[in-house]
Amino acid sequence: GVLLATTQVLIGVTLVLANRVEGGVVAYQIAFTFFLLPVALAAHPIFTALYPRLAAHAHASRWAEFSDDVGEGVRLTTFAVLPAAALLAALGSPALHLLRLGALDRTGADLVAKTLAAYAIGLGGYAAFMLLARAAVAAGDARLPALVGIGVTVSGGLLMLIGTAVTTGTDRVVALGLAHSIAMTAGAVALFVLLRKEIARPIVVGPTLARTLATAVAAGLSALAVARLLAGDGRLMAAVALVAGLAVGGLVAVGGQALLRAPELAGIRRSFGRRASA
Numbered sequence: 040g041v042l043l044a045t046t047q048v049l050i051g052v053t054l055v056l057a058n059r060v061e062g063g064v065v066a067y068q069i070a071f072t073f074f075l076l077p078v079a080l081a082a083h084p085i086f087t088a089l090y091p092r093l094a095a096h097a098h099a100s101r102w103a104e105f106s107d108d109v110g111e112g113v114r115l116t117t118f119a120v121l122p123a124a125a126l127l128a129a130l131g132s133p134a135l136h137l138l139r140l141g142a143l144d145r146t147g148a149d150l151v152a153k154t155l156a157a158y159a160i161g162l163g164g165y166a167a168f169m170l171l172a173r174a175a176v177a178a179g180d181a182r183l184p185a186l187v188g189i190g191v192t193v194s195g196g197l198l199m200l201i202g203t204a205v206t207t208g209t210d211r212v213v214a215l216g217l218a219h220s221i222a223m224t225a226g227a228v229a230l231f232v233l234l235r236k237e238i239a240r241p242i243v244v245g246p247t248l249a250r251t252l253a254t255a256v257a258a259g260l261s262a263l264a265v266a267r268l269l270a271g272d273g274r275l276m277a278a279v280a281l282v283a284g285l286a287v288g289g290l291v292a293v294g295g296q297a298l299l300r301a302p303e304l305a306g307i308r309r310s311f312g313r314r315a316s317a
Contacts (some may be wrong), residue, residue, distance in 0.1 A: 041174055041185035045192040049222075052196045053215050058165040063212045070216065072163060073131070073194045077123035078168040082116050082166040086173055093177035104162050106240035109118045109174045113231075114247040116166050118303045122250045124162035125259030130156040132283045133266050137277040157213045161220025162250075168227040175234050195222030199309055247303065254295030262288030274300065 047075035057063035087110045095158035096105035137143065168191075172184035195218055202214030235242050269280040296304045 041181075042188040045185070045188040049192045049195050049219070050191045051188075051201055053219070056138055056199055056215060057212055059203070060209055060211050062150065063209070064129050066121075066147065066150045066154050066212050067215065068088065068136075069151045069233075070158055073127060073134075073155050074158040074165075075121050077127070078163060078166050078169070081119035081123065082169065085112055085115050085119075086170055089170070090173050093174055096176045102238050102240050105174075105178065106238055106242050107272040108233075108246055109234070110209055110242045111172070112169055112170050112174070113242070113244045114303060116170050117244070118296075118301070120166045121163045121255040121257050122288075122311050124159040125255040125292075126160070126262055126288045127261040128156040129263035129288060130151055130160040130184055130266055130281055131159075133277040133280040133284065135271070137274050150212065153209075154216050157216025158219060160217065161223045164220065164224030164227040168223055168230060170177050171227060171230040171234055175230065175237075178234070178238060183233055184230060187226050187233065190229065191222045191226035194225065195219055199221060210217060247301070250296065250299050250301060254299070255291050258292035 052065060053067060055065045061068075088250045093105060093110050096102070096108065111154075132149065135148040135152050168187075172188070175183045177183070198218035198221055199215050202218045203211040213221040231242065231244075255305060265287045266284040269276065269283055271277075271280075291306070
């Protein structure tokens with residue numbers, strides 16, 4: 040309850056500050072909706088499947104298994120979400136120019152794309168925070184994510200105030216996204232450290248984070264280069280840039296993980312193999 044309340048407070052601060060910019064609230068709402076899509080499609084299924092196992096481990100005091108499953112959850116979540124975040128940041132512009140409706144003109148689409156990119160920077164931190172909050176509750180400590188959530192709200196609100204004070208025009212909305220990304224990522228790191236300390240067990244995520252972050256950045260830069268190369272007027276060129284950017288970015292992300300022999304990718308292959316043979 041407290042964690043949800045802190046989230047709503049931060050959204051309220053965002054809306055108040057975004058309202059000071061013409062079109063700022065609309066830009067925020069559209070960008071945040073796109074931002075939540077990878078969480079809903081990729082991360083929430085992981086959260087849903089993982090929570091009962093974590094609760095069972097905690098109830099039986101199987102903390103070694105608990106830490107292993109938390110680590111697996113964070114690894115799988117970031118493995119799925121970080122490339123999606125990079126592609127959102129890189130391809131938001133052609134996607135929004137393709138889908139723009141009603142009063143969302145070219146200038147408005149550009150603002151939403153920049154705001155989306157700012158929020159996408161913190162997508163991995165946001166998803167990891169949500170998973171770790173559930174893990175803490177499963178371990179029997181609902182206060183821990185609530186306290187960290189309060190810290191995220193306070194620090195995020197302050198960063199938003201500072202960001203909007205040192206920027207001008209529509210850049211103020213982009214500053215809100217950056218502040219949200221910084222606060223959520225810092226909150227995820229803090230919650231990770233505190234949860235690991237509480238269960239007194241290591242939670243191994245470093246190699247996967249480093250590998251996935253590197254391949255996600257490479258995928259995002261590749262997709263951005265392709266999208267800019269194919270940029271043009273009209274929805275047709277936006278569609279071409281979007282499809283080509285997704286294809287190249289996806290190939291770089293998957294290919295990079297394959298070259299680095301990512302165990303998560305091997306696990307997905309085994310899962311598909313088992314389904315095919317069933």
